[in-house]
Amino acid sequence: MSIQAEIHAATGGFTIQAVFDAPQGSCTAIVGPNGAGKTTLIHALAGLIPLQQGKIALAGQVVDNPAQGIWVPSDRRPIALHSQHNLLFPHLSVLDNVAFGPRCSGMATRPARQQAEGWLQKLGLADLAHLRPTQLSGGQAQRVGLARAAACQPDVLLLDESLASLDAETRTDVRHLLADIPATRVLITHDPVETRVLADQLLVMEQGQIVQAGTPEEVTADPRTPWTAGLLDINLLTGHAAGTQVALDCGLALTTATPMTGPVLVTFSPAAVTLSTAQPHTSARNTWEAEVARIQPESDRVRVLLGAPAPCHVWVTPQAASELGLSAGSKCWAALKATELTVREA
């Protein structure tokens, strides 16, 4: 385990409690409403706030254990943090900001700058190397902050909304980069797609507590709180596009409205799918026969989880569910309009 955390911490009268482990090289996504304590949790891992109780071990080293009087300050923890405020050093160029971490680890100026240049290139920032942070746009500053943290090559990389102000295209590039970083990553995010694509483990925080933990698939299939359901109310399938045809990895083929080529992520709302007992004759470009995996009544609607061939969840009204006679293991037909699909580069 690269992270073993039993966190009881408080900032400004606000208390958080969180227990979780993360294996070496894994990616943990933390989601939750504003004020849930996500940043506080990451700050406890980073050593910016001390624990009141519990313990934190990073890469096999206990860094905080108040009961045993163990406290390792931020600079001696095997971490790097990218704050949501970026906090770039205003007196250093973009290049020297990114070279800061390598320099602190004892590297000489020249190789540290070379390494920093490499990171800037990976994030498409090579042209900005000699600018000052005040000359950057919000999205650029965020990528520089991310590069500065990644350049430390830490065992544990802590990212507080590191992709929040990036446009869709850049976000895809940065996501790829994050997926390739060997560090154990903990990231705070509000993006369900990011969660599904990057995370091995998803922690849902509300009011200072972890209210649900599991793989993104598990949490999406069975969200425990309305907020979680709201955030993850999205179906995500991966596949290969050729024009408006997408061959999904699960075997199904879909027609989309946006021509693309190469690996793609296809997302659609659970409300966009209609279910019927017989094969429908409809304008919808996509119809398939699916197996019902589970029926889950919610307050004013029913969540139907479809299994093979394309796992996804669908909302129907309680009336429709009973009229269709849906039950776990039964078969039904699903219809999905091409225009309801969002296709983006994987």
Next chain:
Amino acid sequence: MTDRASSKESNRRPPIAIVVMALIAVAVLALPLVGLLQRTPWSSLGTTLGETATLEALRVSVVVSLLAAAASVVLGLPLAWVLARLSFRGRALVRAVVLLPMVLPPVVGGIALFFALGRRGLVGRALHNWFGLDTLIGTTAGAVIAAAFVSMPFFVITAEAGLRQLDPRLESAAATLGARRWTVFRRVTLPLLAPSLAAGATLSWARALGEFGATITFAGNHPGRTRTLPLAIAQANEAGQPETAIAMSVLLIGVSLLVLIGLRHRWIAPRTRQPADSTKTSPS
């Protein structure tokens, strides 16, 4: 409409009374200098300034003011840090005591130093008894102490303001990137503070350069050791050598003007600084 028209009118023609009073203020501040410059014997200025006594006073002034400024920086920076970053009981009192020399008549400072550091003073006696260190009175070291006493508050107040402006999250950000405490100070705190430190050091140096009352009261007026330019000017004036006094005064005015011009953006009319992201961290 009429309102706007009249305000435009007043923009074009500012209130007479205010302009008149501003002009009187300028006159009060500038006329003495004009009077001095008008009496300055420009032709013999070079020879007067080249006299041994003048050069000696200039040397003492430079040595004393630079050492006093250096002491202000070395001791004043930790003090500014304590005042800006630590909260403790009696901080307001400590700050008041530290800034007192700025408003105290320097001669009072000189007398106070005398009763603290003189041979029979509180600390002076201990220095004499324990270290065999004899009185600081009449020595250049004494003149440096007197100058540091009046000039250090200028450095402390400027450095403390600079430290308060600095976003402490930048320092913790450096720590989360692996920077040790000393590295954070050297590579983040110090460079961000540099403009304030430079301004504070220059101001305290300028104050030390002009120091008169505390020096003459505490350290005395000994040529080559404690007789700085201001002391030499007063001496020459009283000894009926106004030419020498004027020449040395012009020298001091020139140096002071250069410092003020150099500092005009930092302290006199600071340019608005672009803050780094000033949004507060909140748990989210």
